[in-house]
Structures are given as structure tokens and as C-alpha cells.
Amino acid sequence: MFSKKLGAVGFATLLAMFLSGTAFAECKFVGTHAGEPPFTIKVTDADTPEAKEFLETCKNPYTKRFVADPELAKKGKKKFGLYSCTQCHGGDGQGQTGPAVIDDLWQYSKHTTDKGLFETIAGGSDLGMPTWHQQLNGNPDSPSTDEILMIIGWIRANFKGKDPEKPWLK
Numbered sequence: 001m002f003s004k005k006l007g008a009v010g011f012a013t014l015l016a017m018f019l020s021g022t023a024f025a026e027c028k029f030v031g032t033h034a035g036e037p038p039f040t041i042k043v044t045d046a047d048t049p050e051a052k053e054f055l056e057t058c059k060n061p062y063t064k065r066f067v068a069d070p071e072l073a074k075k076g077k078k079k080f081g082l083y084s085c086t087q088c089h090g091g092d093g094q095g096q097t098g099p100a101v102i103d104d105l106w107q108y109s110k111h112t113t114d115k116g117l118f119e120t121i122a123g124g125s126d127l128g129m130p131t132w133h134q135q136l137n138g139n140p141d142s143p144s145t146d147e148i149l150m151i152i153g154w155i156r157a158n159f160k161g162k163d164p165e166k167p168w169l170k
């Protein structure tokens with residue numbers, strides 16, 4: 001009797017997991033602020049296939065493409081200028097009042113992954129990086145998922161550090 005009951009509960013749990021299957025596939029972000037709870041970003045009608053893929057898999061489809069084609073990577077650099085990231089990080093990301101984004105001196109070890117970089121750019125940090133994602137700061141003129149992904153693609157394509165591993169290409 002007891003084991004039968006357990007079996008029923010187990011089955012109900014499995015069924016619930018199956019029915020909400022897409023929720024499990026969603027990329028869950030760990031905020032960079034100390035003690036910040038995990039957050040998700042909603043897929044919108046305006047999202048590109050690349051943005052949708054990232055929100056599902058946590059993998060940035062622009063990275064390999066931009067690294068292979070510096071001409072294409074300029075799309076990301078344009079966004080880096082458009083949103084005045086240059087004011088703190090310099091015109092080429094070489095660093096100014098903010099740290100360089102093109103060397104391998106990462107502020108947080110998770111920045112060797114595109115998911116980690118996305119978390120800091122989208123959500124901001126305690127040490128002066130503003131919150132940029134339009135869904136998180138409530139400003140529709142702020143960058144979208146797609147624009148942040150293009151910027152990350154450019155940061156990877158413009159990498160001047162020595163790390164032979166380049167974990168973001170894996």
C-alpha cells in the first residue's frame with residue numbers, strides 16, 4: 001500500500017515535468033550582484049532566431065560566426081558604440097574608467113562563458129556596471145537580448161588575451 005502511494009506521487013511528478021517540459025529547457029541566469037536570485041529573460045515576438053536559441057540553450061550563436069568573420073563582428077561593435085559602452089570601456093573595449101573587455105583579466109571567472117558575460121551585461125553588477133537589458137531596467141530604448149548577444153560576439157571576436165582555451169568557442 002505504502003509503495004503504491006509513493007509510485008503514484010512519483011508518476012505525478014514525472015507527468016508534471018513532462019507537461020512543463022519547455023520551462024526546464026529555459027536558460028536560467030545567475031545574477032552578478034551579490035545575493036541576487038536567479039532570473040530569466042522572456043522570449044518576445046520581436047526576438048530573432050538567435051535570441052530565441054540563446055534563451056533556450058544558453059549558447060550564443062553569434063560567437064563562432066563573428067570570430068570567423070571580423071566583418072560580421074562589426075555589427076556587435078556598432079551596438080557597443082550605440083549604447084555608449086565605449087564611455088566606460090573605451091572605443092575598442094580597451095578599458096577606460098571601466099575594465100577592458102578584450103583581455104583575459106575577467107572581473108568574474110564566469111565571464112569566460114557567454115552566459116556569464118550576458119548575466120553581467122544584462123543585469124549589471126555591484127561594482128558599477130549598469131543594468132542594460134530592457135526587460136530588467138524597464139527602458140524599451142535599452143538593448144534587447146539580440147543586441148547584447150551581438151556585443152558579446154564582438155567581444156569574443158576582438159579578444160586580445162592569451163587564453164589558449166577560449167572556453168566560449170566550445
Ligand code: HEC
Pocket residue numbers: 080083084085086087088089097098099100101105106107108111117120121125126127128129130132143151155
Ligand atoms: C558607467 C560606466 C559603464 C558603462 C556605460 C558600461 N559599463 Fe560595463 N562595466 C563597468 C564597470 C565598472 C565594470 C566592472 C564591474 C564589476 O567588476 O563588478 C564593467 C564590467 C563589464 C564587463 C565585464 C568585464 C570583465 O573584464 O570581466 C563587460 C563585458 C561589460 N562591462 C560590458 C559593457 C557593455 C556591453 C556596456 C554597454 C551596453 C557597458 N559595459 C557599459 C562600467 C560600465
